Amino acid sequence: MLSAVSGPHQRGQKLYQKGDFKAAIEAFGEALNHKDADAIGILDNRSATYCKLEQYDQARRDAKHMIKNAKEDERGYLRCAKVLLLEGKPEKALEIYAYGLKVLPSKHPRREMMELLHKKLQNRMMLNRKDPFTMLPLEIAAMVIQHFSFKNIVAILRVCKDWERFFGSMTYLWMEIDLSGARGKVPWTAVRSYIRRSKAMLTRAIIKNLATPSTPKSIEFLSRCPRIEHLELWVDYDFKEFFQKFKGHKQLKSLTLSPDISVSHDNFGRLLVELPRLERIALWNVRPSSLAFIEGGHWPKTLPNLKSITLATQQIPTPPITVPGVLLPNLLVDMEPRVYPNLEELRLDWDPPKYQQLFLQYYEDFYPPLRRLDLRGICIERDTFVHLPTSLEYLCVQGGKSTPQILDEPESRLTNLNTVIFSDAGFVTTETLVTFLILSHGPIQTVHIDQCFNVWASHLLLVLNSQHINPNFKLSELSLSHMRDVSDAFVRTLFEKLPLLKVLNLSHTRITGVTIRMCADARASADGVKLDRLFVRGCEDVSSDAVAYGRERGLEVIT
Numbered sequence: 001m002l003s004a005v006s007g008p009h010q011r012g013q014k015l016y017q018k019g020d021f022k023a024a025i026e027a028f029g030e031a032l033n034h035k036d037a038d039a040i041g042i043l044d045n046r047s048a049t050y051c052k053l054e055q056y057d058q059a060r061r062d063a064k065h066m067i068k069n070a071k072e073d074e075r076g077y078l079r080c081a082k083v084l085l086l087e088g089k090p091e092k093a094l095e096i097y098a099y100g101l102k103v104l105p106s107k108h109p110r111r112e113m114m115e116l117l118h119k120k121l122q123n124r125m126m127l128n129r130k131d132p133f134t135m136l137p138l139e140i141a142a143m144v145i146q147h148f149s150f151k152n153i154v155a156i157l158r159v160c161k162d163w164e165r166f167f168g169s170m171t172y173l174w175m176e177i178d179l180s181g182a183r184g185k186v187p188w189t190a191v192r193s194y195i196r197r198s199k200a201m202l203t204r205a206i207i208k209n210l211a212t213p214s215t216p217k218s219i220e221f222l223s224r225c226p227r228i229e230h231l232e233l234w235v236d237y238d239f240k241e242f243f244q245k246f247k248g249h250k251q252l253k254s255l256t257l258s259p260d261i262s263v264s265h266d267n268f269g270r271l272l273v274e275l276p277r278l279e280r281i282a283l284w285n286v287r288p289s290s291l292a293f294i295e296g297g298h299w300p301k302t303l304p305n306l307k308s309i310t311l312a313t314q315q316i317p318t319p320p321i322t323v324p325g326v327l328l329p330n331l332l333v334d335m336e337p338r339v340y341p342n343l344e345e346l347r348l349d350w351d352p353p354k355y356q357q358l359f360l361q362y363y364e365d366f367y368p369p370l371r372r373l374d375l376r377g378i379c380i381e382r383d384t385f386v387h388l389p390t391s392l393e394y395l396c397v398q399g400g401k402s403t404p405q406i407l408d409e410p411e412s413r414l415t416n417l418n419t420v421i422f423s424d425a426g427f428v429t430t431e432t433l434v435t436f437l438i439l440s441h442g443p444i445q446t447v448h449i450d451q452c453f454n455v456w457a458s459h460l461l462l463v464l465n466s467q468h469i470n471p472n473f474k475l476s477e478l479s480l481s482h483m484r485d486v487s488d489a490f491v492r493t494l495f496e497k498l499p500l501l502k503v504l505n506l507s508h509t510r511i512t513g514v515t516i517r518m519c520a521d522a523r524a525s526a527d528g529v530k531l532d533r534l535f536v537r538g539c540e541d542v543s544s545d546a547v548a549y550g551r552e553r554g555l556e557v558i559t
Helices: 007-018 021-032 039-052 056-069 074-086 090-103 111-128 138-145 150-156 161-168 188-197 212-223 239-246 265-274 430-438 457-464 488-497 513-524 544-552
Strands: 176-178 204-207 230-233 254-257 280-283 308-313 345-350 372-376 394-398 419-423 446-450 477-479 503-505 533-535 556-558
Touching (some): 007 021, 007 039, 039 056, 056 074, 074 111, 090 111, 150 176, 204 212, 212 239, 457 488, 488 513, 513 533
Parallel strands (some): 176 204, 230 254, 254 280, 280 308, 308 345, 345 372, 446 477, 533 556
């Protein structure tokens, strides 16, 4: 301990030497209030005293105040590192030493001592470290590695040369490339390195975050991988170049091309011809084209492997171009053989500046064994849903007509329907909800009625009062964003109708903090709704206190 100049500081040192640490701390605190006190010396003494009482958080606080108030005084760094070592945090202590050496002037009289302590601790830590991958059996190490993401594996390569050799030699680790988690732009040299480690036997690639000049070379390297089965390109690239490079890849089962890759509708057909083993295709920018390719008999006669199709467009066909980008030709039940006998998922996405009318006349006889149907920005006509397949499990409709209308009911009950999503769909009415939630007899678990301004809270309660018609109605997730007349009283009634509810979205409604408190209290009660997650974005009458109350009781409140 440093000798004090006088007064309380000196008394604190004597109390420390006698072992009366609590009284010493009081004395040091008094000493800090004296004018012209040696604040750094007093804080140093008090920090050491706190360590004797094992009050390390207080000791660390005083040491950090020393550093803050006198960056070029080595005592703060030495004391803080010592506290961290007592806490069993040598890595943090090493960081403090390194920070001190960075800040202290090169000619500081005690810099050499700090360098010695830093080196000593560094050597001690190196002796205690053991490489887990050299100690574990190879089979166990391989099992551990399987839980790492591609991003983790790339980061591990930088740890040391031994790990780079160890991981780099495992060819199977590099069968999949996923650049979606990259923090910065990835150069083509990195892509080449990954492919070389796989010995060009790559089977899966998600290409994203590429530096623009690196795109051509990266795609060229990918095209030389004959076993690639899954490919996602989220880059700007010319489709003609892509087609020439990949049209011979008969092993390709899944293909996604970003909105930056523009594909004409007839080239969509050519892709299906050249890649017959495709099971999933997602084209996010399909341009309209003429009927020449379809009428010329070039469209595939059958695509038995195709299970999922996503077509998105931003353009409206104008004469003489007559085929919309989202058209899926020959989807008629009376064609033999059926072109898409095993199609399970279909998403049609039309997103121009304003929603345009696209009559679903192309899909009047709609009978592939669909499980998911997703229609966005497409005008829904009266008979759109008449021929929905009984296999349907998921229905999403976003956008379309803004005026309400009564739709013709599906010819068959949708007994497998578990998810119904209507968003920004003005055509939705009470009758629409009854059709899909009640008359379908499906095991409904998820319902979204977001921004459907012709459905009010009272209309939804009318539908729920008819619940006994559907014995399989077991709603666990409900979204009512922007719905009119949603209030605390409505939510209370809602909970009486939906005891299995786990997720509720009431964003941009008139609820108050009362709803959050009600949801939080219900979680602790013996009966009632046990809500896990509540969305209250844009609810102006919800206070921060109510949000904190809900979170303290285990309710996940999303604001």
